[in-house]
Amino acid sequence: MSASTYWQQTRRLTLTVILAWVAVTFGLGWFSDELNRFAFLGFPLGFYMAAQGTLLVYLVMIAIYNHRMRKIEEESGIDD
Amino acid sequence: MAATAGSALKRYYLLYSGGFLLFVAALAVLEQHGMPPRWIGYSFLTFTITMYAAIGIMSRTSDVSEFYVAGRRVPAFFNGMATGADWMSAASFIGLAGTLYLSGFQGLAFVIGWTGGFVLVAVLLAPYLRRFGEYTIPDFLSARYGGTAIRLVAVGAAILASFIYVVAQIYGVGVITSRFVGLQFEIGVFVGLAGILVCSFLGGMRAVTWTQVAQYVILIVAYVTPVAILSWNVTGNPLPQIAYGEVLGEVGRLEARLFNSPAEAAARELYRERADDYARKIMQLPQSLTQEREDLTARINELKAGDAAMKEIVALERQRRDLPLDTEQARQRWEAAMFAAAARATPPVPHAAAFPGAEPEASWKQRVNFLALIFCLTIGTAALPHVLMRYYTTPGVRAARESVLWSLLFILLLYVTAPAYAVFAKHEVFANLVGIPIAKLPGWVAAWSKVGLVGIEDINRDGILQLAELTLNPDVIVLATPEIAGMPYVVSGLVAAGGLAAALSTADGLLLTITSALSHDVYYRVFRPRSSTQLRLVISKSMLLLVAVSAATVAAQKPGTILSMVAWAFSIAGSAFFPALVLGIFWRRATRQGALAGMLVGVAVAVYYIFRLEFDSIPWLGISGLRMEPWFSIHSNSAGVFGVSAGFATMVAVSLLTRAPAAEVERFLDRIRHTRTRRSAG
Numbered sequence: 049m050s051a052s053t054y055w056q057q058t059r060r061l062t063l064t065v066i067l068a069w070v071a072v073t074f075g076l077g078w079f080s081d082e083l084n085r086f087a088f089l090g091f092p093l094g095f096y097m098a099a100q101g102t103l104l105v106y107l108v109m110i111a112i113y114n115h116r117m118r119k120i121e122e123e124s125g126i127d128d
Numbered sequence: 129m130a131a132t133a134g135s136a137l138k139r140y141y142l143l144y145s146g147g148f149l150l151f152v153a154a155l156a157v158l159e160q161h162g163m164p165p166r167w168i169g170y171s172f173l174t175f176t177i178t179m180y181a182a183i184g185i186m187s188r189t190s191d192v193s194e195f196y197v198a199g200r201r202v203p204a205f206f207n208g209m210a211t212g213a214d215w216m217s218a219a220s221f222i223g224l225a226g227t228l229y230l231s232g233f234q235g236l237a238f239v240i241g242w243t244g245g246f247v248l249v250a251v252l253l254a255p256y257l258r259r260f261g262e263y264t265i266p267d268f269l270s271a272r273y274g275g276t277a278i279r280l281v282a283v284g285a286a287i288l289a290s291f292i293y294v295v296a297q298i299y300g301v302g303v304i305t306s307r308f309v310g311l312q313f314e315i316g317v318f319v320g321l322a323g324i325l326v327c328s329f330l331g332g333m334r335a336v337t338w339t340q341v342a343q344y345v346i347l348i349v350a351y352v353t354p355v356a357i358l359s360w361n362v363t364g365n366p367l368p369q370i371a372y373g374e375v376l377g378e379v380g381r382l383e384a385r386l387f388n389s390p391a392e393a394a395a396r397e398l399y400r401e402r403a404d405d406y407a408r409k410i411m412q413l414p415q416s417l418t419q420e421r422e423d424l425t426a427r428i429n430e431l432k433a434g435d436a437a438m439k440e441i442v443a444l445e446r447q448r449r450d451l452p453l454d455t456e457q458a459r460q461r462w463e464a465a466m467f468a469a470a471a472r473a474t475p476p477v478p479h480a481a482a483f484p485g486a487e488p489e490a491s492w493k494q495r496v497n498f499l500a501l502i503f504c505l506t507i508g509t510a511a512l513p514h515v516l517m518r519y520y521t522t523p524g525v526r527a528a529r530e531s532v533l534w535s536l537l538f539i540l541l542l543y544v545t546a547p548a549y550a551v552f553a554k555h556e557v558f559a560n561l562v563g564i565p566i567a568k569l570p571g572w573v574a575a576w577s578k579v580g581l582v583g584i585e586d587i588n589r590d591g592i593l594q595l596a597e598l599t600l601n602p603d604v605i606v607l608a609t610p611e612i613a614g615m616p617y618v619v620s621g622l623v624a625a626g627g628l629a630a631a632l633s634t635a636d637g638l639l640l641t642i643t644s645a646l647s648h649d650v651y652y653r654v655f656r657p658r659s660s661t662q663l664r665l666v667i668s669k670s671m672l673l674l675v676a677v678s679a680a681t682v683a684a685q686k687p688g689t690i691l692s693m694v695a696w697a698f699s700i701a702g703s704a705f706f707p708a709l710v711l712g713i714f715w716r717r718a719t720r721q722g723a724l725a726g727m728l729v730g731v732a733v734a735v736y737y738i739f740r741l742e743f744d745s746i747p748w749l750g751i752s753g754l755r756m757e758p759w760f761s762i763h764s765n766s767a768g769v770f771g772v773s774a775g776f777a778t779m780v781a782v783s784l785l786t787r788a789p790a791a792e793v794e795r796f797l798d799r800i801r802h803t804r805t806r807r808s809a810g
Contacts, residue, residue: 055803059714065251073244073506077499080233080482081491090373095480098236099547100369103243103540110250110533117255117529126802128259128525 184327195332208534210340213633218300221630225549226602245509250532258528285704297635298683308624343629350626368548382558399473406466504768508698511705572611703730703771722783730775
């Protein structure tokens with residue numbers, strides 16, 4: 049795989065993560081009041097997402113990004 | 129080799145953590161045998177600071193790369209821990225739970241904002257900064273865009289944002305030492321300063337990193353322990369992060385009963401009247417002030433003519449002496465009193481309710497401000513130089529990415545616990561304070577009202593505490609939880625040690641950022657590029673001393689607006705750095721002129737917005753009537769919304785209008801993006 053495909057793939061992955069991040073942060077944030085009508089683990093859902101859920105999603109996002117990047121770098125023989 | 133070094137490190141820190149727990153256990157036993165609280169406070173202070181000093185001395189260095197970036201040998205796991213301590217400041221440790229107590233759902237913007245930024249750091253910045261591999265953020269901007277001007281602008285912004293922040297940390301150290309150890313505030317500030325200096329002065333980034341790891345261990349143990357015990361007491365579940373859902377439901381039921389009770393409504397009505405009273409007095413200035421003084425004089429004379437008790441006359445005379453001196457002072461004081469009374473007169477909001485409001489407009493305002501604050505805090509997180517610098521210290525790019533994941537994990541542990549603190553405290557207040565005769569309140573209320581963190585005013589004179597009559601300073605939630613749960617003093621000492629660790633670790637990182645900006649970026653890069661490494665370190669260390677002492681001097685003045693100033697630091701850092709860094713990496717066409725203009729306009733817009741909302745006049749310039757209506761009803765804490773947008777827009781526009789960057793920039797981008805591998809793979 050050539051160096052420019054490496055960058056293309058990195059860029060596409062970055063864009064995906066950022067879009068997901070915006071959707072979770074601001075999309076879910078905007079509808080917190082509506083989400084509060086549902087319950088989750090005894091919490092109102094909107095409150096739960098803002099206090100814990102969103103944070104865990106962030107963690108998963110970075111983990112997926114790191115995993116995908118490692119794959120991409122293995123394929124293009126980059127190791128730094 | 130790296131693996132053995134890593135496991136040796138793990139062994140050291142396991143030993144250290146075990147040692148710390150043994151120390152706490154020993155103190156607990158000693159307390160049972162009658163060790164006085166003051167000595168427990170001293171023991172915590174001496175033990176922890178000695179530990180930090182020992183680590184600092186063991187990692188002393190006179191090597192430039194060790195001093196600025198810890199030799200780039202910090203494993204991802206430990207860099208994550210160090211970043212966690214670097215990131216979580218006195219504000220997170222002490223203030224956040226209280227903010228969540230006071231503002232309920234709305235306060236969760238801090239929780240999301242202070243963690244969400246790490247996603248941006250992970251995918252947009254950390255890997256590229258590490259691949260670039262120099263020492264500071266101004267280094268990066270100057271290499272990408274070329275020239276000295278951009279370096280100096282970056283240095284200015286970094287110092288502006290970091291200095292405000294470091295003053296707040298040292299102030300926090302003063303508060304903790306004075307409250308728990310009984311030192312005088314100013315002495316506490318300088319004790320803290322000594323604690324900060326032993327690490328950063330001797331060993332720079334290397335010493336700071338290894339002490340921050342040690343500080344993280346203490347701060348997280350200290351934060352989680354009291355609320356876990358409280359959770360066990362209240363719910364029988366020692367995991368507060370899970371158990372508080374149930375308690376939140378209980379709080380909701382108590383709220384439904386309390387908020388509309390007749391006694392609460394009556395107390396709120398009295399505060400409404402008081403607020404109206406102040407409003408009337410402000411309207412009638414200056415006559416109302418003269419009137420007030422004349423009334424008091426008349427009453428004093430009347431008492432003096434009769435045979436009233438001397439004490440009463442003295443009290444009235446003091447009241448007259450304390451009256452505002454002039455119209456301006458009267459307006460300021462009465463406005464503050466009016467807002468305070470009006471705040472108590474408004475019906476409280478249920479803890480879990482998102483964007484409550486009687487009319488759609490009020491609700492919309494809250495929603496917009498919630499999202500705007502999240503935006504500013506995330507962008508600010510991804511732009512504060514003292515955090516970004518940490519990602520230069522890992523052994524490689526992959527380790528840099530992994531260490532962001534560890535950072536977020538370690539930070540998350542505190543941020544998912546903070547809302548639990550708030551809910552447990554609220555449960556305690558609603559279930560065990562409100563509705564109780566004031567004479568029979570639990571001991572911790574009296575103890576903390578003595579230092580002014582808890583206020584009780586029986587406005588309706590029924591001898592019973594109403595919710596509206598209680599004021600809590602945000603700091604008290606974390607500080608008083610051990611007492612609320614009836615724990616021994618050793619737990620309070622632990623909390624103090626944790627708060628101290630949070631403040632010291634952040635101050636260390638910030639001081640180092642300021643120092644390297646001054647010594648590396650200004651002195652070495654701009655003025656004396658040929659100076660020897662020896663001299664560079666001497667300059668660094670003297671700068672460090674100078675900055676630390678001036679920060680402590682400012683903190684010892686107890687500046688009042690320090691907490692809002694910290695929020696402004698995020699907006700300023702975000703507006704200055706974020707567009708220039710991100711476009712610099714991802715947009716080939718970004719030019720030097722574009723970046724310069726974007727940074728200057730971004731900071732200018734943010735500072736302008738904060739100024740026009742927060743200050744009405746600049747007396748020494750003779751300007752007044754500055755205050756304006758907020759744009760889209762956005763609070764000054766979120767000035768970064770406008771600063772960052774203006775920065776991006778200006779940067780794109782100016783870049784497109786100026787000539788495309790030269791071949792050098794192409795090479796630079798190829799290097800950090802790895803678009804052209806020079807050495808063969810493998």
